Amino acid sequence: MERNVYDVLEERGFLKQCSHPEELRELLSKEKVTFYIGFDPTADSLHIGHYVALMTMAHMQRAGHKPIVLLGNGTAFIGDPSGKTDMRTMMSKETLAYNASCFKAQMARLLDFSDGKAQIVYNGDWLYPLNFLDFMRDIGVYFSVNRMLTAECYKQRMEKGLTFFEMSYMLMQSYDFLELNRRYGCVLQMGGDDQWSNILNGADLIRRKEQKPAFALTTSLLTNSDGKKMGKTEKGAIWLDPNKCSVFDFYQYWRNVDDQDVEKCLSLLTFIPMDEVKRLGALPGEQINEAKRTLAYTITEQVHGEEEAKKAQAAAESLFAGGTDLSNIPTCELSAEEIAQSGLRIPDVLVLSKLASSKSDARRLIEGGGVFIGDRKVESVNESLDPEDISGEGVILRKGKKGYCRIRRA
RNA sequence: GGAUGGGUUCCCGAGCGGCCAAAGGGAGCGGACUGUAAAUCCGUUGUCGCAGACUACGAUGGUUCGAAUCCAUCCCCAUCCA
Numbered sequence: 001m002e003r004n005v006y007d008v009l010e011e012r013g014f015l016k017q018c019s020h021p022e023e024l025r026e027l028l029s030k031e032k033v034t035f036y037i038g039f040d041p042t043a044d045s046l047h048i049g050h051y052v053a054l055m056t057m058a059h060m061q062r063a064g065h066k067p068i069v070l071l072g073n074g075t076a077f078i079g080d081p082s083g084k085t086d087m088r089t090m091m092s093k094e095t096l097a098y099n100a101s102c103f104k105a106q107m108a109r110l111l112d113f114s115d116g117k118a119q120i121v122y123n124g125d126w127l128y129p130l131n132f133l134d135f136m137r138d139i140g141v142y143f144s145v146n147r148m149l150t151a152e153c154y155k156q157r158m159e160k161g162l163t164f165f166e167m168s169y170m171l172m173q174s175y176d177f178l179e180l181n182r183r184y185g186c187v188l189q190m191g192g193d194d195q196w197s198n199i200l201n202g203a204d205l206i207r208r209k210e211q212k213p214a215f216a217l218t219t220s221l222l223t224n225s226d227g228k229k230m231g232k233t234e235k236g237a238i239w240l241d242p243n244k245c246s247v248f249d250f251y252q253y254w255r256n257v258d259d260q261d262v263e264k265c266l267s268l269l270t271f272i273p274m275d276e277v278k279r280l281g282a283l284p285g286e287q288i289n290e291a292k293r294t295l296a297y298t299i300t301e302q303v304h305g306e307e308e309a310k311k312a313q314a315a316a317e318s319l320f321a322g323g324t325d326l327s328n329i330p331t332c333e334l335s336a337e338e339i340a341q342s343g344l345r346i347p348d349v350l351v352l353s354k355l356a357s358s359k360s361d362a363r364r365l366i367e368g369g370g371v372f373i374g375d376r377k378v379e380s381v382n383e384s385l386d387p388e389d390i391s392g393e394g395v396i397l398r399k400g401k402k403g404y405c406r407i408r409r410a
Numbered sequence: 411g412g413a414u415g416g417g418u419u420c421c422c423g424a425g426c427g428g429c430c431a432a433a434g435g436g437a438g439c440g441g442a443c444u445g446u447a448a449a450u451c452c453g454u455u456g457u458c459g460c461a462g463a464c465u466a467c468g469a470u471g472g473u474u475c476g477a478a479u480c481c482a483u484c485c486c487c488a489u490c491c492a
Contacts (some may be wrong), residue, residue, distance in 0.1 A: 252446080255446065256446060256447075257447080258447060258448065259445090259447050259448065260447090260448080262447095285445075286444095286445045286447090287445090288445080288447075289445060289446080289447080292445095292446085292447080316446080319446085320446050321446090345459095347459095358456090358457065358458090359457085359458070359459085360455095360456075360457060360458075361439085361455085363459095363460080364439085364440080364454065364455075365439080365440065365454095367440095367454090368439085368440040368441065368453065368454065369440075369441060369453095370439080370440040370441070371440090381459090381460080382459095382460095399439090399440085400439075400440060400441090401440095401446065402446060403439095
């Protein structure tokens with residue numbers, strides 16, 4: 001059989017578990033498959049953890065299959081207990097609707113929604129009007145509590161406690177799959193490996209209730225070499241929204257990944273051909289930095305576009321490789337009011353530029369010898385910036401080796 | 411509903427009337443070393459103009475010169491029993 005998208009996903013390291021590998025692979029060669037991945041809109045931006053799923057969809061779409069993005073404005077109402085130790089905070093319908101609209105805009109960069117090549121659906125459409133008794137009688141009967149409790153995702157919660165409220169999440173996700181199968185002929189659900197039980201049960205439900213084939217497939221989670229989820233920083237997740245994570249920070253995150261994780265990131269997060277990915281990943285010693293540069297630029301370009309990616313790269317080169325172009329460095333513009341209020345005292349400016357989280361934090365940083373103006377170390381917490389410094393191009397305020405912010409007058 | 415054990419700072423987890431802004435570990439941040447990597451070592455980690463003050467140990471009241479520590483009520487969680 002010729003190579004198809006299943007092999008591509010396998011080669012790039014996406015595949016984790018699949019309910020019927022042989023059957024699915026054959027199906028993907030024979031016909032256009034409608035598949036879906038669900039996203040619960042619990043924040044107003046996607047983050048990098050979602051990106052692997054988006055990449056999976058993009059690969060599938062490029063191979064001619066049809067993605068359905070399911071926005072879980074219904075399920076997010078409940079919260080998925082998988083892998084979490086606490087119950088998710090409940091959100092209002094209005095917030096969920098707003099978040100969903102943000103997701104949609106970000107997805108359009110990677111997926112082609114034109115001419116019905118992909119579509120977005122909301123599970124609230126069928127979950128909100130659901131009647132409890134009907135649902136339990138039609139769907140609930142297919143779920144064995146005994147079996148559910150043996151699932152890995154619930155086992156973890158057995159220690160911490162689990163409510164029926166959350167346990168019903170699996171039923172709803174399974175029902176989503178059934179509903180999409182009925183409405184749109186969707187036969188495959190994909191998702192992160194933490195979703196395995198939910199996805200598998202959905203496929204089982206279709207097979208039992210509809211007597212039709214349905215497939216479950218999970219992809220690797222983006223983890224680093226310690227097995228921890230990637231994309232978390234002191235500032236929180238790596239968001240795709242440039243207002244929540246600046247393009248420069250985004251670029252820098254990838255520029256700084258561990259040596260061991262570069263190849264995996266290139267493979268999962270970019271479309272770079274695999275032989276090139278392998279070459280880059282195998283670069284010895286210091287040369288691995290070439291791979292990191294490629295990774296950082298490529299994924300930044302995919303998410304934020306060519307222009308922004310070039311700016312971020314230029315800024316990074318200026319700061320770390322002795323470049324002189326300061327125009328693209330993250331900048332904090334101080335208003336006249338801020339200048340007056342802060343008196344341009346260094347601790348205050350550190351807070352204003354978000355390099356420090358509080359004045360106490362700023363004070364500690366200075367006392368620890370980690371703050372610089374240009375190349376000069378700030379020796380005392382009592383120092384201030386000269387008003388002259390921040391006119392024109394401004395000055396570079398630096399925290400540690402990697403925290404840069406250009407300070408200038410607004 | 412009953413019995414028992416719990417709710418501590420970003421996380422885990424000690425403390426059980428003053429010496430507690432709270433041990434220890436994890437994680438983060440800064441320094442040294444490097445390759446804008448890892449490992450290692452050192453420092454640091456509530457807020458506020460430092461000292462000092464203020465806010466913190468599930469919630470609310472109370473006892474005390476003084477409470478995270480004692481009492482009462484309430485909320486939440488775990489285990490066993492119904």
